[in-house]
Amino acid sequence: MEMAEVLAAAQRIRGRADATPLLKSEALGARLGRELWLKMELMQPIGAFKLRGALNAIAGLPEGTAGVICCSTGNHGRAVAWAAREAGLRAVVCMSRLVPEAKVAAIRALGAEVQIHGASQDEAGVEAQRLEEAEGLVQIPPFDHPAVIAGQGTIGLEILTALPHLEALLVPLSGGGLAAGVALAAKTLNPGIKVWGVSMDRGAAMHESLAAGHPVPVTEVASLADSLGGGLGAQNRYSFALCRDLLDGTILVTEAQIYRAMQALYVEERLVTEGAAAVGIAALQSGQVPGTGPVATILTGRNTDMDLFSRVVSGQDIALEDYTVKGARYEP
Numbered sequence: 001m002e003m004a005e006v007l008a009a010a011q012r013i014r015g016r017a018d019a020t021p022l023l024k025s026e027a028l029g030a031r032l033g034r035e036l037w038l039k040m041e042l043m044q045p046i047g048a049f050k051l052r053g054a055l056n057a058i059a060g061l062p063e064g065t066a067g068v069i070c071c072s073t074g075n076h077g078r079a080v081a082w083a084a085r086e087a088g089l090r091a092v093v094c095m096s097r098l099v100p101e102a103k104v105a106a107i108r109a110l111g112a113e114v115q116i117h118g119a120s121q122d123e124a125g126v127e128a129q130r131l132e133e134a135e136g137l138v139q140i141p142p143f144d145h146p147a148v149i150a151g152q153g154t155i156g157l158e159i160l161t162a163l164p165h166l167e168a169l170l171v172p173l174s175g176g177g178l179a180a181g182v183a184l185a186a187k188t189l190n191p192g193i194k195v196w197g198v199s200m201d202r203g204a205a206m207h208e209s210l211a212a213g214h215p216v217p218v219t220e221v222a223s224l225a226d227s228l229g230g231g232l233g234a235q236n237r238y239s240f241a242l243c244r245d246l247l248d249g250t251i252l253v254t255e256a257q258i259y260r261a262m263q264a265l266y267v268e269e270r271l272v273t274e275g276a277a278a279v280g281i282a283a284l285q286s287g288q289v290p291g292t293g294p295v296a297t298i299l300t301g302r303n304t305d306m307d308l309f310s311r312v313v314s315g316q317d318i319a320l321e322d323y324t325v326k327g328a329r330y331e332p
């Protein structure tokens, strides 16, 4: 992949999903003893950065495309639905019957068709494959696609254009589309910058795969950072190799550290974040980020369940499927 693809993506998404604020966090920065910047991707129209990649991928489709299809019930599904609506294209989102009604409704509200199939995301994926062929739809992958990676990379372009002196960048990491694009742009503009991928310590697909030297399957478990769950796909073509070549390393954070980071962002900055967005702050608070110079992290999204969020910020226990995060009130 080339920086030129990121620059082209920046042109394509201009005025729709770009130029989110870059906030200097006085309060948290002072607590952490480090100049700290927050890239506010949670202010995107769908509440998460994935709109950049989806808009760029859809903008690159040939004239006469019948429509788009994807399997994600989370931020990627919302992004594809929003971008397709804007382009006047049909959008189909496949999901299993286990997906909660609220998520189905949110995707439908963006004008996408919802196809409910099977009892797992894998079974829904098989149906997506069938519809892709039968109805001539184009699949928009959540991370392993050059146009998606280039779209997410525009975040790195915006951060480094505003802050060329940054010492380090902390990027929430799942399938690695975001980290790959951001690292490509950031290191093109400042080759000396350190770019760290940050994941939860349970089911960290990219971390495990980088350690193994190739994509490996992981067991998916419930996490406060639910947007960071899932594997890289056995047929991974782009995001694994880019993360291997461009990231300076990965940092893992515990559920308790994510919990405390969500509290810190709320109490110190009055920001509502989903767990996945708070992992960069969790890495800093747990003392895992080398260096003392200016650092930025990407607040990737705010699409948290509000009941869960209010339990976190009021210090209550959180029962995940197989694990309880012990409640504690925020102490700076």
Ligand SMILES: *Cc1c(COP(=O)(O)O)cnc(C)c1O
Pocket (backbone or CB within 6 Å): 048, 050, 075, 076, 142, 143, 172, 173, 174, 175, 176, 177, 178, 179, 227, 228, 274, 276, 277, 300, 301, 302
């Ligand atoms: C998708 C997502 C990520 C991770 O992006 P990848 O490209 O899969 O690594 C991080 N945070 C949020 C909120 C997301 O929706």
